[in-house]
Amino acid sequence: MSIPTTAAAPLQRLALLLFIAWRNLWRNPARSALTISALVGGLIVVILYASLLEGMMRQMVRYATEVTTGHLQIHRQAYIDDRDLYATLPSDYLAHIEHDLPTLHVAPRLYAAALASSATTSVGALIEAVDPVREPAVTTMLSHLRRGEASLGLSASTSSAASRYNVIVGAQLAKNMGVAPGDELVLVTQAADGSIGNDLYRVAAVLKPLEPNFDRMGVLMSIEAYRQLMSLESGFHELAIKLDDIGTLATDQQQLVDELAALQRQQPLDTLGGEAVVRNWQQLTPAVADMLQLSRSMLIILGFIVVGLASLGMLNTMLMAVHERSHEFGILLAIGMKRRWLLLMVMWESLLLALVAALLGSLLGLPLAHYLATHGIDFSASMPDGYDWGGIVFEPVMRGYLEPSQVVQACVLTLLVSLLASLLPAWHTARLKPAEVLR
Amino acid sequence: MALLTLEGISKRYRQGEVEVQALHAIDLTVAEGEFAALVGPSGSGKTTLLNIIGGLDAPSSGQVRLDATELTALSEAALSDFRLFQLGFVFQAYNLVPVLSALENVELVMVLQGRSDHERRARAEHYLELVGLKALMHRRPAALSGGQQQRVAVARALAAGPRLVLADEPTANLDSENAEALLDSMYHLAREERITFLFSTHDPRVMARAERIITLRDGQIVSDQRPHAAATA
Ligand SMILES: Nc1ncnc2c1ncn2[C@@H]1O[C@H](COP(=O)(O)OP(=O)(O)O)[C@@H](O)[C@H]1O
Numbered sequence: 001m002s003i004p005t006t007a008a009a010p011l012q013r014l015a016l017l018l019f020i021a022w023r024n025l026w027r028n029p030a031r032s033a034l035t036i037s038a039l040v041g042g043l044i045v046v047i048l049y050a051s052l053l054e055g056m057m058r059q060m061v062r063y064a065t066e067v068t069t070g071h072l073q074i075h076r077q078a079y080i081d082d083r084d085l086y087a088t089l090p091s092d093y094l095a096h097i098e099h100d101l102p103t104l105h106v107a108p109r110l111y112a113a114a115l116a117s118s119a120t121t122s123v124g125a126l127i128e129a130v131d132p133v134r135e136p137a138v139t140t141m142l143s144h145l146r147r148g149e150a151s152l153g154l155s156a157s158t159s160s161a162a163s164r165y166n167v168i169v170g171a172q173l174a175k176n177m178g179v180a181p182g183d184e185l186v187l188v189t190q191a192a193d194g195s196i197g198n199d200l201y202r203v204a205a206v207l208k209p210l211e212p213n214f215d216r217m218g219v220l221m222s223i224e225a226y227r228q229l230m231s232l233e234s235g236f237h238e239l240a241i242k243l244d245d246i247g248t249l250a251t252d253q254q255q256l257v258d259e260l261a262a263l264q265r266q267q268p269l270d271t272l273g274g275e276a277v278v279r280n281w282q283q284l285t286p287a288v289a290d291m292l293q294l295s296r297s298m299l300i301i302l303g304f305i306v307v308g309l310a311s312l313g314m315l316n317t318m319l320m321a322v323h324e325r326s327h328e329f330g331i332l333l334a335i336g337m338k339r340r341w342l343l344l345m346v347m348w349e350s351l352l353l354a355l356v357a358a359l360l361g362s363l364l365g366l367p368l369a370h371y372l373a374t375h376g377i378d379f380s381a382s383m384p385d386g387y388d389w390g391g392i393v394f395e396p397v398m399r400g401y402l403e404p405s406q407v408v409q410a411c412v413l414t415l416l417v418s419l420l421a422s423l424l425p426a427w428h429t430a431r432l433k434p435a436e437v438l439r
Numbered sequence: 440m441a442l443l444t445l446e447g448i449s450k451r452y453r454q455g456e457v458e459v460q461a462l463h464a465i466d467l468t469v470a471e472g473e474f475a476a477l478v479g480p481s482g483s484g485k486t487t488l489l490n491i492i493g494g495l496d497a498p499s500s501g502q503v504r505l506d507a508t509e510l511t512a513l514s515e516a517a518l519s520d521f522r523l524f525q526l527g528f529v530f531q532a533y534n535l536v537p538v539l540s541a542l543e544n545v546e547l548v549m550v551l552q553g554r555s556d557h558e559r560r561a562r563a564e565h566y567l568e569l570v571g572l573k574a575l576m577h578r579r580p581a582a583l584s585g586g587q588q589q590r591v592a593v594a595r596a597l598a599a600g601p602r603l604v605l606a607d608e609p610t611a612n613l614d615s616e617n618a619e620a621l622l623d624s625m626y627h628l629a630r631e632e633r634i635t636f637l638f639s640t641h642d643p644r645v646m647a648r649a650e651r652i653i654t655l656r657d658g659q660i661v662s663d664q665r666p667h668a669a670a671t672a
């Protein structure tokens with residue numbers, strides 16, 4: 001006796017099992033709905049958490065790069081090691097780099113330590129000299145003002161008649177010194193030639209908190225003012241570089257390294273200051289890079305925990321379902337259903353539950369995540385300046401960032417964990433003894 | 440020539456300390472085309488015997504052969520295939536998959552067998568018509584009476600094209616009218632399709648329809664009679 005078997009038979013069998021599984025899903029709609037809700041809830045939590053975390057991470061990267069650091073920086077090795085005042089990059093380098101690599105935005109900087117005095121008090125200060133024209137093309141530092149205006153030029157009118165250079169000071173420094181825009185302060189420092197450099201400056205503006213150190217000690221001035229104060233005629237301590245697209249970071253970094261090598265052949269550097277070194281933002285702010293890595297790991301762990309907990313509900317549902325159906329499964333085994341097909345049917349059912357949950361979870365989670373991305377959660381009433389976490393200053397409005405691939409990953413995670421949870425009921429099913437359950 | 444041969448079938452169940460001997464060295468042959476009843480009081484071993492014949496349970500000793508196939512020598516997977524292609528089963532109740540219609544239930548086995556769409560549909564409708572349920576074939580089991588559900592189960596068993604149909608008290612949950620209607624269906628199908636039926640019962644009216652009555656008591660065959668054919672003709 002031979003029964004014709006069509007080529008499509010295995011597929012039809014699979015489709016049949018899927019069909020029965022789908023029907024079984026709606027056999028106890030309340031229970032399925034409850035199970036699906038738990039998974040949907042878990043998925044939404046993961047999606048929103050991922051969105052907020054991604055938003056925070058992007059803000060961290062933005063802060064790490066846009067506000068002060070840039071994507072890449074060049075220093076002399078001795079400046080990196082000892083903040084050596086004399087370890088400068090030749091001024092020509094700036095012009096050469098700008099000429100040879102026109103897609104890069106470059107801002108030169110100089111630094112010095114000083115003592116800042118107001119009428120009432122003196123505090124330690126950190127002078128950062130920037131190029132008022134180039135700096136805005138690289139960072140947003142000059143626009144993060146709490147009060148005053150972003151002017152680093154000469155101010156015409158001060159109380160003491162003579163014209164003074166403008167400076168912009170950190171928020172905490174302004175508070176500690178009791179100065180406000182329009183007030184004067186004196187900076188005293190040791191100049192490059194060994195003399196005492198000191199001068200009177202006018203506070204043009206107070207910065208918003210950017211970075212705790214700078215917040216407490218920072219004084220921004222123009223490179224022109226710096227050269228006068230410090231008697232340092234040329235060179236820069238730092239070249240900060242911004243890329244149009246952070247995606248090309250690695251290649252741009254390599255190009256810069258090659259460019260510097262070429263420049264050093266044409267115009268050798270003094271040996272004391274050491275090599276010119278290019279570092280990217282991750283190297284410059286390793287705390288941020290580490291925190292990003294940590295956050296991603298935490299997200300994965302949290303995802304597993306939340307989805308795992310939610311899928312416990314599914315495990316329970318499926319165990320109940322296969323228990324209730326043991327007679328039915330006994331009949332199916334008796335009439336010639338293979339154990340592995342039964343197993344597949346149970347797994348199909350779990351997978352369908354998870355699929356429906358993934359669909360609903362994304363459908364509900366996406367608009368919520370979108371809301372978080374566009375409106376964010378506003379903490380500005382309680383924290384107008386944002387908050388400082390591990391040296392990184394966050395904006396007072398916590399905004400999510402919707403990364404579609406994370407939603408897909410969360411769905412895949414839900415499906416995988418659900419499939420894992422279906423193994424136990426499937427295994428129970430496959431071990432049924434028809435002679436026993438049919439009695 | 441015998442279709443089914445049992446030789447020295449014994450079955451012992453162990454229940455904790457106690458051992459129950461459900462079957463004692465049963466010898467039995469069933470010829471092709473027979474319509475035979477297995478009767479006896481509750482606990483006499485009918486279900487145990489049918490389960491062993493169907494390969495759902497293994498005997499403690501003895502052999503079961505269908506034609507030349509030695510069942511006790513088959514692997515689990517081979518037994519499953521054997522049931523799929525050679526045997527039909529009808530149990531006491533709840534034979535059907537609740538989430539499938541009558542038609543889908545009948546087609547189910549044939550999908551597992553790998554028959555084509557077209558053949559499946561034609562055979563399913565044919566057998567549902569023979570048991571008088573073609574008009575209700577799109578209903579799910581919950582919308583059918585107990586007797587109708589049992590007839591669907593018979594149609595399902597036959598549509599698979601088995602050599603032997605085993606039915607364990609198929610009428611136990613039915614009133615006498617439905618029980619007789621089911622037996623009528625089974626008998627006509629047996630005659631028309633030349634299918635061998637072995638069913639258990641302890642209902643005297645059902646017994647009366649059988650061509651052969653095998654009586655079990657305490658796990659042993661105590662009588663094997665063939666009432667004259669005129670009674671069912
Ligand atoms: N799984 C089992 N474990 C122990 N004893 C069993 C088991 N199945 C059946 N029996 C015993 O075997 C005997 C025959 O049972 P069964 O075949 O169900 O009889 P029938 O179907 O004629 O009522 C009974 O004494 C029953 O108690």
Ligand SMILES: [Mg+2]
Nearest residue numbers: 485486487608
């Ligand atoms: Mg019984």
